Amino acid sequence: MNKERKNRLAEFAVKRILLLFIILGVLICEKRVFAYTPYDSYTYSNATGTIEAIPTPAPYIPADYINSDRIGTELSRPCDFAFGPDGNLYVIDSNLNKIVVLNRDFKVVKEIKSFKRDSKDEGFNNPQGLFVDSTGQIYVCDTGNGRVLMLNNEGELISVYTKPDSPLLGADYEYKPVKIAVDSSGTLYVINTNEYSGLMKITPQGRFVGFIGSNKAIVSPVVKFWKKIMSETQKKQLLSFVPVEYHNISMDSEGFIYAVSATKSGENPIRRINLSGTDILIRNGYVGVKGDLVTPKTITKDTKSGSVFVDICSSGNGNYFALDSNYGRIFVYNQEGFLLYVFGGRGVQIGTFTTPSAIELQDDRLLVLDEVNAAITVFKKTQFANLISQAEQHYYQGNFEQSKRSWNEVLKLCSTYEFGYLQLGKIYLQEKDYFNAMRCFKLGNYRGDKVTFMTGYNKAYTEIRKIWFSKYLAVMVLGGLALAVIVSAYRRFVSKRRKKQGEGHGKL
Amino acid sequence: MKKQIRFAFHILTHPFDGFWDMRFDQKGSIWMALLGYVMLIVSNVIQKEVTNYLFNDHAMTLTDIGMEIQMVLIPSALFCIGNWSVTTLLDGEGRFKDIVMALGYSMYPLSIIPIPLAFLSLAFTYSESVYYTGLIAISGIWFFFLLFAGIMTIHQYSVTKMIATTVLTIFAMIILVFIGLLFFELISQFFVFATAVYQELSFRY
Known part of the structure; x- marks a missing residue:
């Protein structure tokens, strides 16, 4: 009795869930309403x-x-x-x-x-x-x-x-x-x-x-x-x-x-x-x-x-x-x-x-x-133009977080909108998040101006290079010195060997 | 092998002497020359794939290797055939093989500078762009100088005659392109005609 009841309950639940999925599916698959315009944007x-x-x-x-x-x-x-x-x-x-x-x-x-x-x-x-x-x-x-x-x-x-x-x-x-x-x-x-x-x-x-x-x-x-x-x-x-x-x-x-x-x-x-x-x-x-x-x-x-x-x-x-x-x-x-x-x-x-x-x-x-x-x-x-205006306004007021959010919304509507990536890159550059800045400038196809070098991919890249150099300069110098010492030691070793063999040339 | 590589570098640094040895003393080899073509193709691919985004207009596009091969081989073939057809008429002493070899050896600067430069460019920004463009320009100038010296030496031409034949070679290349296009057009027209006749006949019977 109890078992049967359980089974029936389970069956009922499964049916309910199935129905819910069907309704959800219909809702999701329903054609989105969009505005037709007689012109291209x-x-x-x-x-x-x-x-x-x-x-x-x-x-x-x-x-x-x-x-x-x-x-x-x-x-x-x-x-x-x-x-x-x-x-x-x-x-x-x-x-x-x-x-x-x-x-x-x-x-x-x-x-x-x-x-x-x-x-x-x-x-x-x-x-x-x-x-x-x-x-x-x-x-x-x-x-x-x-x-x-x-x-x-x-x-x-x-x-x-x-x-x-x-x-x-x-x-x-x-x-x-x-x-x-x-x-x-x-x-x-x-x-x-x-x-x-x-x-x-x-x-x-x-x-x-x-x-x-x-x-x-x-x-x-x-x-x-x-x-x-x-x-x-x-x-x-x-x-x-x-x-x-x-x-x-x-x-x-x-x-x-x-x-x-x-x-x-x-x-x-x-x-x-x-x-x-x-x-x-x-x-x-x-x-x-x-x-x-x-x-x-x-x-x-x-x-x-x-x-x-x-x-x-x-x-x-x-x-x-x-x-x-x-x-x-x-x-x-x-x-x-x-x-x-x-x-x-x-x-x-x-x-x-x-x-x-x-x-x-x-x-x-x-x-x-x-x-x-x-x-x-x-x-x-x-909505598209509204989001762009909002994003720009936030940017000029210095609310970078909000501007970033708006730009991401814009890019959700149009993922090929280069200007959005460009502005995101600028915000990341302000926030000194250079890797993200580089990624966004690349997507926005903005290399930066060749006169002042102050913005764009070039600027982010320069900053990253600076960090990289300051991190690894010591390692590079030490490594170079070590390599030089090893090479000279090896050469001396070889020339000694050759002298011993009676060739007399210090050539490698 | 070591001797061949040393000879290639001898040509790069002493073109007149080197190309003379190549033509008249049978030094150098066709394989080393063909390596120049292969290296140029590899160099073009590496330049497009590796060069820093800042200096690379093709960074966001896919590289088509078949296209890269065509871009090197078709102009080279046009130049060799064009130059050979002009110089055989104008007492040039070079054979077709010599022209192919001279062009191949001349192409070395187009790969030995740009390939390392592509990797080096990763350390460059716009502030160092002058080094990048400068080195690319040097490789180009070196190539044209070698080609000029090479073709001049293998044909035993004077400078004025060399310039004249260069102009004629360019004309010959244009004519070759024209004839090639005409030929393909005619062939395709013929095929269209033949298939049309076949279709008509098959519809009727």
Whole structure:
């Protein structure tokens, strides 16, 4: 009786356990939910000896699509937008000549179509750009009228900046401002149409200071050679070589200007300009800060020509997002100039663009403006990008343990993400764990810079060599001495032997 | 054997004298020369496998030994055939065997410096990179100097004639590559044609 009962109990237990396993199995094997994106996300790697695009998980996924129907007012050709200090979004429409102000939920707060000037109503004419400063004042590039307008947050005119009166600009100088950025002191940085000399720096009083951040014209050696042997008429037919033209600027949180020049042959399409006009951008990585790689060897992502940047924005932690209109991609670099990831593409699905024209960042939301589609695509950050930001933030704050944990999480999501290994290596180097640093730098394929020798695999290797030498130097010296003594003793022995045998040669 | 090794080092240090002895006094041996080719293959493999990660672009990739053998033997064969075809027309005194031997002996510096250097590089960092690149460059320069001296001596050429034949040799090598590719292409086309005819016939009957 007791035995039977035991057996039945055992049978019951076995059945239970089996059932549990089956349920668990079903749960585990169930397909994971994942977000499909209509574009590839990637970063560059040099692990195989040639630079290649390596896929990464999507760092940002499309979350919302805002067009005229959605906001309830018409948008025809929005070409620029900016966030105000109140979190509202200011969109400028060059076709309908108006500014639409949207709140966080993309509901219309107000529209600015006209303003009073000397008690007369005036409007915009083909406005191309706008900027909202930290007090909520709106600067509008009224391109068609050749002026920059400064409005307060209610849309009332404060001042007008027409063509500055300066001997540097000739009488027939055409002033058609397209993009603008304003620093904390109220100084205006203006991009003028077809202006190759750089950014126009204008004081709050409207006085023209000069051009800053001017580009150099780049003439290739081949062209130089042809120019030497060409006749005068041929030279005239040649296109004039002008320096590259800036296409957009944005102010970062530290008061520096990020500027992009949309040129296919440009050496440095992205710059970070300080107040005196020098480029202070830090460049790193395999490709440098120039978007897509254009080498026939590595056309893994249909890049037959390089990136053409139209806008740039930066986040509070020093990362910057550059918008490429050629392939509709967004390139994200960190403050050390390493490429974090690339995403986005051209197309008609939500998440891709036909004519991307502006990009802005609000907290973790990324907004991209499509000019012809008259729509804003809202992207939200994924776990992958979130972890990277966390890891970087912890690193710059000095919380190495937490940063390490986040990087390991990132590498769990994407084990081929070289930059993660590189940063882990840096942390291990800080912690003087040189063997792990070496391992991570190798996985991150980062040998270190050849100028200062201060980081990378090279640094870890140097430290290990130092330790090794200090440990074994005594042994090596003693061993060498011992070897020398033994050899000389042996030689003496041999020569003695030979002398004895009557040969008389001391040869070994 | 000891004599052969000593002769190889004699060539490395006194190329004009050494190659003269090789060509006209029947010193040296074809086996010692072929050892130069083998050592170069071994040297290339060791360089890719052993060299410090800091100086090694192939550290993260697998080494394909078949590929390494091809990378040495195909260019060597092209050079020997190309040089022989040019120099027989231009009164060169060297036979095909002499060219193969001269090339083989010239290849010694490409292995006797880089093989120990690969191991030594494990003690180097970027601060000592100049020694690494310098020694690799020296081995290369030594190789080209030996090859130049060797080919010049076995054919009994003057320097100007040697330079001219070198240019012609390079042309000959390019032509050889072209003819080789053409030949393989034609053969493969022929096979495609033959199989197509066979298939048509087999479908019909």
